[in-house]
Amino acid sequence: MGNTAHFARKAVALLGLVLNFLPAQLAYAQSCVPPDSMRATQIDRHFTQKKYFPGMSAALQSQGRITAREDEIVWHMMSPFDVKTIITSQGISQSVDNGPVQPINTGSTGMGVGMARSMAAIMRGQWNDLKSFFDVSAITSPQDGAWVVTLKPMDHRLQSVMGTISVKGCVDVDGVTIERSKGDYEIITFDEIRSSTQAKTP
Amino acid sequence: MSRSSLLLPGFAVLVFLMAGFYIAFHIDAAIDSDILSLLPVDAHDRVLADALHQASTIASNRVAIAIEGASDEQRHAGAKALSDALLATGYFQSSMADGEAVWKWLFAHRASMLCPADRQRLEAGRGAEIALDAKRAWYSPFGMGGAGLMKSDPLLLTNRLLGCVLPPSLRNGPQQQAEIISGRVNASVYRIDVQDALNGAIDQWRRTAVAEGLMLSRAGALFHATYGASQARSEMTIIGGVTTIAVLVFYWLMFYSLRAPLIAIAMVAYCLTIGLAMTIFIFGHIHVMSLVFGAALIGMVVDYTTYYLVTGFEDASKTTTQRKAHIWKPLSLGMLTSVGAFAALLFFPVPAFQQIAILGGAGLVAAWAATLLLTPLLEHKPMRLGPGAVAIEKVAGGYLAQRLARNHASILVLICLFISGLGLFLTRSMDDVRKFQAPPAELAKEEARIMTLTGFATSGSFMLVRDTSKERAAMSEEYLLKQINASGLMSHVVFASSLLDPSSWRQAADAALITGKLMPHIHSFQETMGITDQESYKGKLSGTALPALANDLRGETGGIFWSIMPLSGDASAMARFATSNVAYVEPASRYSDLMRQYRLLAIYGLIAAVAATGLLLVMAYQNLGALVIMLPMILALLMTPALTSLMGLPFSFFSAMGLFLVVGAGVDYAIFQWEHPRAAGKWTRVGIVLAALMTCISVGLLGLSSVLPVRSFGVTVAIGILLSLLLSPLVRIWNAEKGEAVG
Numbered sequence: 001m002g003n004t005a006h007f008a009r010k011a012v013a014l015l016g017l018v019l020n021f022l023p024a025q026l027a028y029a030q031s032c033v034p035p036d037s038m039r040a041t042q043i044d045r046h047f048t049q050k051k052y053f054p055g056m057s058a059a060l061q062s063q064g065r066i067t068a069r070e071d072e073i074v075w076h077m078m079s080p081f082d083v084k085t086i087i088t089s090q091g092i093s094q095s096v097d098n099g100p101v102q103p104i105n106t107g108s109t110g111m112g113v114g115m116a117r118s119m120a121a122i123m124r125g126q127w128n129d130l131k132s133f134f135d136v137s138a139i140t141s142p143q144d145g146a147w148v149v150t151l152k153p154m155d156h157r158l159q160s161v162m163g164t165i166s167v168k169g170c171v172d173v174d175g176v177t178i179e180r181s182k183g184d185y186e187i188i189t190f191d192e193i194r195s196s197t198q199a200k201t202p
Numbered sequence: 203m204s205r206s207s208l209l210l211p212g213f214a215v216l217v218f219l220m221a222g223f224y225i226a227f228h229i230d231a232a233i234d235s236d237i238l239s240l241l242p243v244d245a246h247d248r249v250l251a252d253a254l255h256q257a258s259t260i261a262s263n264r265v266a267i268a269i270e271g272a273s274d275e276q277r278h279a280g281a282k283a284l285s286d287a288l289l290a291t292g293y294f295q296s297s298m299a300d301g302e303a304v305w306k307w308l309f310a311h312r313a314s315m316l317c318p319a320d321r322q323r324l325e326a327g328r329g330a331e332i333a334l335d336a337k338r339a340w341y342s343p344f345g346m347g348g349a350g351l352m353k354s355d356p357l358l359l360t361n362r363l364l365g366c367v368l369p370p371s372l373r374n375g376p377q378q379q380a381e382i383i384s385g386r387v388n389a390s391v392y393r394i395d396v397q398d399a400l401n402g403a404i405d406q407w408r409r410t411a412v413a414e415g416l417m418l419s420r421a422g423a424l425f426h427a428t429y430g431a432s433q434a435r436s437e438m439t440i441i442g443g444v445t446t447i448a449v450l451v452f453y454w455l456m457f458y459s460l461r462a463p464l465i466a467i468a469m470v471a472y473c474l475t476i477g478l479a480m481t482i483f484i485f486g487h488i489h490v491m492s493l494v495f496g497a498a499l500i501g502m503v504v505d506y507t508t509y510y511l512v513t514g515f516e517d518a519s520k521t522t523t524q525r526k527a528h529i530w531k532p533l534s535l536g537m538l539t540s541v542g543a544f545a546a547l548l549f550f551p552v553p554a555f556q557q558i559a560i561l562g563g564a565g566l567v568a569a570w571a572a573t574l575l576l577t578p579l580l581e582h583k584p585m586r587l588g589p590g591a592v593a594i595e596k597v598a599g600g601y602l603a604q605r606l607a608r609n610h611a612s613i614l615v616l617i618c619l620f621i622s623g624l625g626l627f628l629t630r631s632m633d634d635v636r637k638f639q640a641p642p643a644e645l646a647k648e649e650a651r652i653m654t655l656t657g658f659a660t661s662g663s664f665m666l667v668r669d670t671s672k673e674r675a676a677m678s679e680e681y682l683l684k685q686i687n688a689s690g691l692m693s694h695v696v697f698a699s700s701l702l703d704p705s706s707w708r709q710a711a712d713a714a715l716i717t718g719k720l721m722p723h724i725h726s727f728q729e730t731m732g733i734t735d736q737e738s739y740k741g742k743l744s745g746t747a748l749p750a751l752a753n754d755l756r757g758e759t760g761g762i763f764w765s766i767m768p769l770s771g772d773a774s775a776m777a778r779f780a781t782s783n784v785a786y787v788e789p790a791s792r793y794s795d796l797m798r799q800y801r802l803l804a805i806y807g808l809i810a811a812v813a814a815t816g817l818l819l820v821m822a823y824q825n826l827g828a829l830v831i832m833l834p835m836i837l838a839l840l841m842t843p844a845l846t847s848l849m850g851l852p853f854s855f856f857s858a859m860g861l862f863l864v865v866g867a868g869v870d871y872a873i874f875q876w877e878h879p880r881a882a883g884k885w886t887r888v889g890i891v892l893a894a895l896m897t898c899i900s901v902g903l904l905g906l907s908s909v910l911p912v913r914s915f916g917v918t919v920a921i922g923i924l925l926s927l928l929l930s931p932l933v934r935i936w937n938a939e940k941g942e943a944v945g
Contacts, residue, residue, distance in 0.1 A: 052339075053349040057732035062341045081338045096338065116344045133280025154282075182347040 032170040034144030035138050038125035043068035043172075045190040047075075054183040066123065066190070073120040087120045115162060122151075122167050122176065133158070134165075144168045211575045218472050221479035231417045232487045233394040233431075249759045253666050253766050254789055260754050261662060262391050262423035265294070267404075268380040268652050272415040275804070280407075280416045281381035287403040287786050288383070293396050296385040303749040305364060307702065310746040314713040315704060315740040317366035318687070321712065324719040332357060333723040340731065355722060356731065356738055359716075367701040391424040394431055394490075401428055419648035419655075429642050433908050434490040445500045445900040446470075447710060456589025456892060462511060465580045468505045472572045475504040477565030481557050492557040499562055500779040501900025502867060503569035505893035509533055509874070510577050512889035514584030515591065522578040530574075532877040535822055536870035538813050543866020546811050553913040555859055562863075585803040602875070602887040604931050611935045618837040618929070625844020632768075632852035633797035638910045663773050663788045668764040670755075675763040676705035682767070682784055691775060696768040699752035700739050770899060797855050804858030811835060811865045819873075831876050834929035835845060835868040842922040849917065856917045858909040864922030871930040 044067045051060040064077040075085045084095040085104075095101045121129050127136050127149065134151035141147065151165040163180030167173055176188040269281050288294035303349070308315070316324065323331055336357045339345050347358065389396045396721070401424075410419065446467065453463035481488050509532075513525040520528075544566070547559035606614065667682060669675040679700040686692055704712070721739065747753075756765045766787075771778060777786040812832065819828045839861055843853045871890045878886040901923070904916020 039763065047343070049343055050416060051345075053352055055733075062343065064343075074322070075343050077341065077343060079343055083338055085342075085344060094652045119344070129278070132275060132282060164524070171676055180348050182349055188343070 004188065032140075032147070034140065034145075035127065035149050035167075035169065036149045038169065038172065043073075043123060047188055047190050049186060049188045051186040060064075068120075068123060075116070075119075075122065077186060085116060087116050092116055118151075118162075118193070119176070123173055125173070144170070203806055210614050212577055214571060214575045215471075218475055221476045224479045225475065225482065225673065228482050230395050231393060232482045233493070234390070234392045234487045234489045238611060244866035249668055249762050249764050250666065250785070250787065250792075252757055252759045253664075253764055253787065254792065256754070256757055257662075257664050257766050257787075257789065259390075262427075263386045263388075263833045265385060265387055265422035265424055265654050266402075266420075266656070268381040268419040268655050268933050269383070269411075270379060270415055270419070271417040276414050276416060276897050277381045280414070281374045281383055283412075284404070284407045287407055288385075288400060291399040293387050293389050293399055293401050294385055295388050296383070298385075300386075300737060300751055301368075302649070303747075304368065304702065304751060305360065307749050308363040308364050308367070309355065309360045309745050311357055312363065312710070314709040314872050316712040316715060317362055319366070321715065327719060329720040329723045332359075332362070332720060333405030333727045335362075335890075336727065337730065345721045345847050352731070352733060354738060356728060357720070359739075382652075382656060386760065387422075387424060390425050391422070392431075396423065397431060397705065399429045400424060405422035408676050409581060419651040420645065421649040421652040423781075425645055425648075426641060428910070429645065431490050434493070437904075437912075438490075438493055440906065441461075441900060441903040442500065444898070444903055448896065448899050449500070449504060451589060452892060452895065454588070456508075456588045456594075456888075457511060457585035458588035458770050459590070460583070460626065461584055462585055465511070465577060469569060469572050469577065469578060470500045470574070471506045473565040473568040474499065476568040477561040477563075480564040480694055481560045485557055488557050488561070489554040491922075492554050492561055499565050499900070501896035501898070502562070503521075503565050504896050505870070506537070506566075506569045506573040509886070510573050510890050511581065511585050512591070512885040512892075514581070515587050515885040515888075519582050520584075526574055526578065531822075532870075532873045533570060533573065535818070535873050536867075537566055539818060539869050539873075540566050540863075542595040542805050542814060542818070543811060543862045543864075544814055546807060546862050546865075549807065550804065550859070551858075552800075552855075563655065588761075588913070591888050592825055595884065595893050598891045599884060599887050600893070601882070602927075602931055605934045606931060608935055611932055614932070615833075615837065618841055625847060627842065628848055629847045629853045631798075631801060632910075633794045633801060634790075634806070635791055640908075662790065663769045663776070663786065665767040665769065665776060665779065666764060666785045666787050668762050670762065672758075672763045673705055673707070675756075676700045677707060678701070678783055679765050679767065680705060680708055682779055685779055686776070689775075689778075694769045694773040694776060696770050697751065697755070697757040698767045699765050702752040718719045769936070801853075801855040801858055803904070804855055804862075808861055808865065811862060814906060815865060815869055819869075828876070830933050830935070831872045833870060834872045834926050834933050835865060836920045837932075838864055838868050838925035841925055844920055845925075846914070846917055846923050851914055851917055854911070854914050856914040860915040861922060863901075863919045864926060867919075868922055868926030871927050872933045875930045876933045894923055897923050 020202055024132075037177075045065070047064055047066050051063045062077050062081075063076065063079045066076070066100060067074045071088055073087045075087075077083045078083075078169075082097045084101075086095075086101065087091050092104045093101045094104050118130060118133070121127075126139075130136055130151060133155070136149060138147055138149045147169055149167040149169075151167070152158040152174055153162050163178050163184070166177045166179070168175045168177075172190075174190060177185065180186045267284065268529065269277050271277070272280070285296060289296065302682070320332060323329065338362070339358050340347065340352070340356075351358070387400065391397065395474040401764065404418070404420075411418070449466050449470070453466050454460060459749050474762045478488065481492065509529050510525065513520070513528050516528075530896065541563045544563040546560045547555045547562075550556075665682060667675055669678050676699075679698055683692075683695070683698055683700065686695060693808045700708075716739070724738065755767070758764070773786075774788070780786050812835075815835075816829050816832055819831050820826060823829070842861065842864065843857060846857060847853065871894060874890050875883065877883075896919045901916050902920030904912050905920065907916065
């Protein structure tokens with residue numbers, strides 16, 4: 001009996017342990033949205049961007065806020081400069097130091113405009129749109145459901161300028177790493193997540 | 203038949219075979235469909251002529267395609283697939299490549315060029331603003347510069363230049379509701395093989411894309427040229443086909459034998475092959491409208507064979523030599539006058555007409571030689587009299603054989619002169635090149651759609667700057683740009699080569715400004731950014747080629763350096779900047795003006811051609827009375843413009859070109875009438891009726907052409923030839939003695 005009681009106690013303890021952890025595990029696994037199902041409609045976050053260039057003593061670090069509504073994404077770099085970039089279906093415009101909003105001359109920043117549009121699509125999880133210009137592949141962690149989507153420009157000219165983009169996320173995009181040739185890379189992280197996310201209807 | 207008598211025919215066959223092989227190896231890339239080849243070249247101002255040609259080449263090589271409909275993803279994918287397909291043809295170069303070449307050029311010149319706004323900044327001592335802009339850009343989330351650029355161009359001067367010098371066509375950002383594929387064709391869009399390759403790629407893409415709901419709009423001369431060439435092909439097929447059938451039917455009816463039409467077709471093939479080979483050999487290419495004319499030439503070259511074959515009707519006992527002798531003089535004279543008329547076309551600087559001159563001239567010489575050398579061999583024995591010949595003799599023979607009383611003839615001449623005089627009031631001239639060929643409605647609609655999507659429309663007009671050196675021309679252009687800018691008309695300037703490659707004077711001044719007013723700010727900039735490299739803007743890069751975008755706008759003609767500045771929209775206000783070395787050029791008006799000048803010149807040329815024909819006849823007959831041979835042709839020349847006007851066709855330069863052929867070919871009938879009057883010419887007259895009929899059918903079919911120049915040309919020749927035939931009995935009024943003597 002003693003053995004039986006001991007076994008029963010152990011079984012109950014184990015069950016308790018399992019029952020104690022299982023909801024948390026289940027909850028964690030369920031909280032990550034597969035990248036194909038992610039669709040961020042409203043975004044409001046802070047971002048920190050660090051650009052690393054070989055030969056430079058320190059990274060170029062900027063901070064700001066990114067907000068997105070249905071048809072508009074606003075990247076507002078607040079530090080070290082105040083530059084607000086507004087991306088809509090009508091085009092891209094910019095306001096410096098809270099000055100007048102002016103359309104961006106795409107001739108000087110053609111690649112930058114492409115990058116801005118790509119970033120807008122990344123933040124919204126519009127992977128299908130990005131597939132026209134990038135080879136898109138995704139890896140999902142079996143442990144926690146977190147994912148990494150890798151984007152490689154199909155055009156060799158774009159590849160040499162844009163590099164390879166890795167997007168990390170779970171519910172939303174948590175960070176973006178861009179690796180370019182000759183050792184250049186940049187990391188963008190997002191915090192204070194206050195975005196309304198909904199899974200796409202299968 | 204002796205070996206020596208086969209020597210010349212053998213040589214003629216050898217020439218034919220060589221010509222055939224030559225065409226087979228060259229025809230693919232030799233067909234040109236440029237409508238400008240139908241327009242005269244400005245022979246007075248070679249610089250303007252070269253500039254017009256260059257402006258046309260630049261404009262014609264541009265292609266823009268818009269893809270709309272379906273989803274964003276499908277549009278992106280569709281655009282990529284079409285772009286790849288066009289690139290795979292090897293004839294298409296995307297605007298992306300132009301952008302890359304411009305970047306390389308600007309990077310190489312970043313320390314010696316400035317945007318106008320930056321020039322003003324530096325002159326005002328506000329260089330710090332440029333350094334601050336660069337800092338913002340480096341920190342920007344979307345800044346694309348890497349370590350390499352940070353080292354070589356930390357102030358991002360290349361980016362700044364790119365923003366101010368690029369034309370709108372390269373500055374277009376990604377479209378939301380449409381994908382735009384733009385670029386240029388790196389071979390002539392008027393080459394049929396180029397058109398086939400590019401349109402083939404588009405058609406292939408369409409087969410799958412339309413099913414997905416994608417819609418395509420096209421803009422560019424490539425598509426207009428394709429339409430024109432396709433029209434020309436169908437016209438050629440109709441004219442060639444109908445004329446060939448007419449040859450088969452008429453010749454069979456005339457000679458009651460299949461041999462006759464086969465000989466005629468063999469002669470046509472012979473003449474066209476040699477004429478075509480000569481044309482391609484001399485010009486390197488042939489305009490599609492010259493080919494259409496080639497189809498019409500069938501009716502003219504077959505005449506000579508007819509003249510020989512009908513000699514068999516007269517006396518079956520005549521030997522080949524006797525029969526050849528019978529037609530030798532009129533055939534040779536007729537050939538010489540016709541070739542002379544074709545040769546006259548060479549004096550007019552219209553490429554397509556110069557080609558027609560060679561094609562027609564060489565074709566007729568070949569027809570003359572083949573008639574005398576090969577037709578007798580192919581004929582083997584004289585042809586039989588067919589029902590057609592009998593019918594023609596009965597219906598037309600009597601009319602042509604008649605000898606009008608002098609008073610009747612005088613009345614006829616007066617009536618003809620009255621009609622001609624009436625024609626002076628009826629005839630209206632037309633020189634406006636814009637009315638030559640209406641663009642297809644579908645293409646016009648697609649082009650309008652692309653203009654709406656891109657907001658960009660070229661006008662075809664341009665400013666032409668010329669000077670005695672490249673440097674002076676660049677400086678003149680810079681001064682002109684300054685004036686245009688001050689007048690608020692800069693939005694009309696599509697591009698200027700000096701924006702990308704300024705004068706040395708301007709570059710030196712900008713370099714001094716950059717060194718003196720901007721470089722002092724670079725040290726603090728580099729300190730803030732943590733850069734230690736101080737050599738960013740030292741030294742000058744060399745070996746970078748000036749991008750085609752600017753290079754194509756420049757040229758040199760006879761020691762004069764010139765550049766063209768394409769304009770957009772209604773740029774007529776630019777005319778105010780015209781000086782001794784600057785001109786506002788509106789090509790359509792310019793060509794129309796040239797058309798008017800050449801139309802008048804052609805009329806003087808016609809008078810000269812008539813005089814030359816008269817001289818030839820007097821020399822051939824050693825008799826001033828032979829000048830009467832020209833009377834039917836002269837009356838036909840005078841009446842034709844009046845009759846074409848009644849048909850609604852205005853008198854243009856091309857009508858005048860047609861009259862040259864009336865001079866050459868129209869006189870042939872009168873020569874035969876003069877040579878073989880009355881009974882002696884019974885079957886000759888049947889021959890000339892058949893010849894005129896064939897010429898009128900083949901050339902007259904050009905009247906069906908959708909291109910006004912070709913239509914005018916065809917109808918004029920057909921009416922002129924018919925009148926020449928109908929009036930040919932007039933030659934007999936003043937040579938009754940000769941006629942009776944021969945008869």
